[in-house]
Amino acid sequence: MTTLHRPAAPTAYGSARLLAGATHGVRADLAAHRAVHGAQQHRTRATLVEETGAVRLLGRGGAAFPVSTKLAGMPTGSSVEVVVNGSESEPASRKDRTLMTLVPHLVVDGALVVARALRTRRVTIAVHDTAAHASLTLALEERRGSEPHPERVSVRLQPARFVSGEVRAVLRGLDGRPAVPPGHRVLPTRHGLGGAPTFASNVETFAQIAVLVSLGARRYAEVGDRAEPGTTLVTLLGDVPAPGVAEVPTGLPLDALLPAAGGPVLVGGYHGHWVADARGLRVTRPSLREAGVPLNAGVVARLPESGCALAEVAAVAGWLARQSAGQCGPCLFGTAAVARDVSTLLYGRPAPDVSARLHGLVRRGACAHPDGTAAFVASALTTMTAELDAHVDRGGCGRPYLAVLPLDDGVR
Amino acid sequence: MRIEVDWTRCDGHGLCALLLAENLGSDPDGYPVVHDTAVARDSVRHARRAVAACPALALRLVRD
Structure with a gap:
């Protein structure tokens, strides 16, 4: 049997934004991407800080740090580095690989928005996966002719290991050192790639920034919960109606993604928490954190009752x-x-x-x-x-x- | 003052737990267990001695 290393078509609950045009599992090329999201736009740093703050955008890797705070604390200028963390080293999570393989231009758009806002041309996308690497490389190739941009974007394939997906480990790996977390506290925003101030965030964060800039803060916040408007990506697995990556409006009851009854539920992946059932939980990072079951990178699993x-x-x-x-x-x-x-x-x-x-x-x-x-x-x-x-x-x-x-x- | 362990350097020699028993114990593998990171004024001398004694340079005393 031939094995196709193509992700299963993702699902959208409500209207797809990040995955608009890609829910059939077909990669959006530059023309398809522009037809859905419009032309590449840019913002000043001040405007981007204001817009990401207005929609309370949180980092989508796991730490859920407010993006506007991180942006506001960055210096600007040509030595600043922008790093897209596409390592997604948790085997249960597929959302970032889905974005990079199906809508790579959204990720690139978001990275260019941040780079332009921080007045730098240095962008690095770190990936652990050859399919994501190929799709992003092709995306940059597609832009070379029709949409040249001054930013130098490099896509770097890094060795995969769970702890090397941690952002500080990714930065060390990119610097040619062992891709393991450092033993002392370092802030990438102060001392990141090559020692330069670095805005590093998860793939989905950059895709959300691209959607935000394309829609504007007001339309972005028309969907989802007030505490964290918009949509979010989750990876569902186990005894669920639609396994795989799903884009959901925030605030959705977690029960809506799971069957009425079944085995225990894992929220937040392999560094997450088990709960007996998902009653009362809603898909927003602030509410799940408050409930003691942080969403982390968005993996939600329900075990079938037929298994151990x-x-x-x-x-x-x-x-x-x-x-x-x-x-x-x-x-x-x-x-x-x-x-x-x-x-x-x-x-x-x-x-x-x-x-x-x-x-x-x-x-x-x-x-x-x-x-x-x-x-x-x-x-x-x-x-x-x-x-x-x-x-x-x-x-x-x-x-x-x-x-x-x-x-x-x-x-x- | 606050005591910090660099876990990537620590090899579990165990000297710190003897010299700064006010803040540190050891686990069955010999690695330090930090009961309290805050070093009391009276213990700063012990803390400095523990930092200096660590063969792996894994212990730090930092200002709050």
Whole structure:
């Protein structure tokens, strides 16, 4: 059988904006892109700060930092760097790859808006994926003839690893150093690529900026929740009506994306949290953060009741342990110990030290990997109590491991 | 003053937990457990000694 490495066609709930014209899964070339979004526009930094502030645009990578604040704090000038983080190193997330492969011009538009606003010509798009690299390279080629721009945009393919998707690790990788997070606090806006002040953000953030500039703040905010207007991309997987990437208006009840009943729900991906069900949760970064289940990069999964939930958790916990860069002892040893504990529970034996080990991961690393791993496992253990009882009391739940949550290193 | 561990440098030698027991303990693997990052005025001398003793240069004392 031939394997097509093309993402499944994404879904839009309500009207598509980022994915307008691309919901059939066909890449929008420059002409198609211009037909939907109009000509490339530009803004001064002051105007861009004002507009991103008016729509409360938050970074779409995971940290959800306000874009206007980041923009306002940047110096301007030719030494400033703009970095589009397209690493999307979480295997369950597809949204950034979908944007880069289907609507690459939207991402480029957004990067050029930011570069022009910061009065620099230096733009770098870092990707971990060959399909995204090809699509973006083609996009720049398409522009060369018909829409020349003074900015130098380079698309750089970087080695993939979970922790090397963290923005500071991406910047170090681009500088030719090991792509791991630094041990001391550095702000990319002060000391980023090549030591220069760097505006770095996630692919979707730049695509949202392009949509915002094309629609204007007022029309942008006509859709979605007041706390975070507009749309957002999520990647849905498991027991859901439409698996894959979806563009949804913010404020949508999370239940609308999931079947009425089913297994536990994972919000926020492999550094996210498990909840027994999604009742009362709405898709906005501020409200989900307040509910203690941050959206992070937008992965939402519901496990089917026909499969073993604990086996899914054990598989991901093992994967997370293998993703430790090995820089920080508490993470290297702690994530491995936690993964062993989850396997011990899976095979029906008690793991008395698991709480202490989870606690030992909190705020004890150079990046959020140990904390994220602890959140994922701890919330699983508190959510899946019936499942745990079945394993510890009876040696198993009798349901098979369905590998709903993907792992990309081939180890199951 | 505040105590900070650079986890990428720390090799778990464990000296800091002995010299600055007011703020630090150790986990079963020998890595420090920071009970409190804020260093009391009376402990600053101990903190400086712990920073100087760290063979991996992983401990820092920083002004708030």
